[in-house]
Amino acid sequence: MRRKSLSAVACPIARTLDVIGDWWSLLIVRDALRGMSRFSEFQKSLGVSRNILTQRLRVLVEQGILELAPAADGSAYSAYRLTAKGRGLFAILVALGQWGQDNLPTPDAGRMAMVDRKSGQPIRKLEIRASDGRLLGPGETMVTRVA
Amino acid sequence: MRRKSLSAVACPIARTLDVIGDWWSLLIVRDALRGMSRFSEFQKSLGVSRNILTQRLRVLVEQGILELAPAADGSAYSAYRLTAKGRGLFAILVALGQWGQDNLPTPDAGRMAMVDRKSGQPIRKLEIRASDGRLLGPGETMVTRVA
DNA sequence: ATCGACCGGTTTCATAATGGAACTACTTGG
DNA sequence: CCAAGTAGTTCCATTATGAAACCGGTCGAT
Numbered sequence: 038m039r040r041k042s043l044s045a046v047a048c049p050i051a052r053t054l055d056v057i058g059d060w061w062s063l064l065i066v067r068d069a070l071r072g073m074s075r076f077s078e079f080q081k082s083l084g085v086s087r088n089i090l091t092q093r094l095r096v097l098v099e100q101g102i103l104e105l106a107p108a109a110d111g112s113a114y115s116a117y118r119l120t121a122k123g124r125g126l127f128a129i130l131v132a133l134g135q136w137g138q139d140n141l142p143t144p145d146a147g148r149m150a151m152v153d154r155k156s157g158q159p160i161r162k163l164e165i166r167a168s169d170g171r172l173l174g175p176g177e178t179m180v181t182r183v184a
Numbered sequence: 185m186r187r188k189s190l191s192a193v194a195c196p197i198a199r200t201l202d203v204i205g206d207w208w209s210l211l212i213v214r215d216a217l218r219g220m221s222r223f224s225e226f227q228k229s230l231g232v233s234r235n236i237l238t239q240r241l242r243v244l245v246e247q248g249i250l251e252l253a254p255a256a257d258g259s260a261y262s263a264y265r266l267t268a269k270g271r272g273l274f275a276i277l278v279a280l281g282q283w284g285q286d287n288l289p290t291p292d293a294g295r296m297a298m299v300d301r302k303s304g305q306p307i308r309k310l311e312i313r314a315s316d317g318r319l320l321g322p323g324e325t326m327v328t329r330v331a
Numbered sequence: 332a333t334c335g336a337c338c339g340g341t342t343t344c345a346t347a348a349t350g351g352a353a354c355t356a357c358t359t360g361g
Numbered sequence: 362c363c364a365a366g367t368a369g370t371t372c373c374a375t376t377a378t379g380a381a382a383c384c385g386g387t388c389g390a391t
Contacts, residue, residue: 045291049284050214050277060205060378062242067197076339086379091340114338115389119223122287127322128310129279130197133210136276137196140269141203144192146201147329152324153314161315163275166308167300177215179301180281182294209351223368233350234363240368260358 044056048180055124056100061085061093062135066119066126069103102126130162195327203247204273208232210239210280213266213273216250221263241286249273 044054055065061083068082080090094117097103102123108116117173134151150159190202204210208230227237241264243317244250249270254266255263297306301302312320 044288046188047291047294047296048214048281049288049290049296050251050281051211051284052288053280053284054207054210057204058207058210061203063201063205064198067195071326076315077337080339086381087340088211088342089378089381090202104186112338114302119286126312128312129283130275131312131325132279134195134308136272137198137200137210140272141191141196141199143196144194144251147194149194149327150195150239150330150331151325151327153318153320154324156314156316159330160320160325163279163310163312165275165278165310167301167303168305168308170308171300171308173300173307175271177301178298178307179279180296180298181304183297183306184295184297226367227368233352234369235351235371261366299337 047182052179053129056096057102057129059093060087062097062102063126065093065097066088066102066123069117069123070127070130075108075114075116076117079117086155097123103132128163131160135162145151189293194329197327200276203243204249204276206240208236209244209249210273210277212237212240212244213270214277215248215264216264216270217274217277221255221265226264232329240312244270275310282309 041149043051046052046055057066063084065079068079073079075080078093080096082085083090085093092180094103098105098117100122101120103117103121105115106118108114115163131151138150140149165178167173167177190198193199193202204213211230212226213232215226220226220229223237223241226232226241227234230237232240233270241250245252245264248267248270250264251267252262278298283298287294299306312325314320314324
């Protein structure tokens with residue numbers, strides 16, 4: 038049976054996963070943030086099959102995360118570009134990356150990390166803070182209905 | 185054919201998605217952070233089929249995200265508990281939740297948000313900062329090989 | 332203008348993952 | 362001791378995924 042749609046669920050985490058919680062979408066967004074914009078670039082970078090890539094790109098466009106725009110270089114092909122909504126996924130990718138760096142064994146191919154482009158220094162670890170600035174752990178938060 | 189394993193890929197984002205990038209794992213972790221610990225609690229909360237849940241829990245335990253411990257209440261059943269590694273996923277869930285709140289239509293059932301348990305106030309938005317404290321956008325970062 | 336390569340898909344088919352339901356063995360409350 | 366609950370496992374139908382072939386439009390060089 039079809040995967041249950043979580044789009045109507047109240048929890049925003051579940052709704053987000055419903056949209057970009059599959060195996061490829063976030064990797065496509067990652068590549069788009071790095072500047073990729075063409076079908077073949079994504080395909081080569083990810084090694085995903087063309088039919089799946091087609092389908093994922095279509096969903097990302099439908100969801101307003103990517104948009105199709107005429108290619109910047111004037112070619113007849115069009116380019117997939119991140120919208121503001123898509124760029125908003127950046128924090129999620131940073132969080133995924135930091136957890137991976139801290140918790141998953143690095144293949145000896147070489148450790149990768151996200152760095153500030155200007156200084157080359159690694160970026161700070163994400164922090165969860167209350168409105169008054171206090172650092173919050175998982176136990177000090179809850180998800181609740183708000184007006 | 186089998187899904188390609190990304191565990192040996194250098195990019196920490198891809199490695200993380202390889203571990204928890206499926207439809208259910210992060211929802212299980214979300215519930216575990218809320219205090220759930222038993223098979224039937226997860227099953228009821230998520231509506232996932234038992235066989236899938238079994239399999240996901242097994243993987244999460246294998247990956248050291250959950251661990252099986254004797255139940256706190258002294259019953260013969262055991263409880264799934266988050267390890268430190270699992271609690272480290274908190275930031276990812278916060279990022280997912282914030283993006284969902286900001287970018288996905290809320291079902292009129294009611295808007296939910298993550299709040300500071302103590303004050304009841306919504307938590308701050310995540311910020312990506314350089315080591316010197318500057319706020320960074322996607323374009324000001326890169327993923328690179330580091331020592 | 333033409334040829335071959337490339338681009339961005341679509342179609343087809345085999346295989347893997349998922350979901351539902353029934354089944355099982357053990358535990359627990361009454 | 363019995364009925365209900367717990368934590369799975371097994372079986373089967375359906376769905377999603379992946380590889381490869383195919384296809385029309387585009388590009389670059391001649």
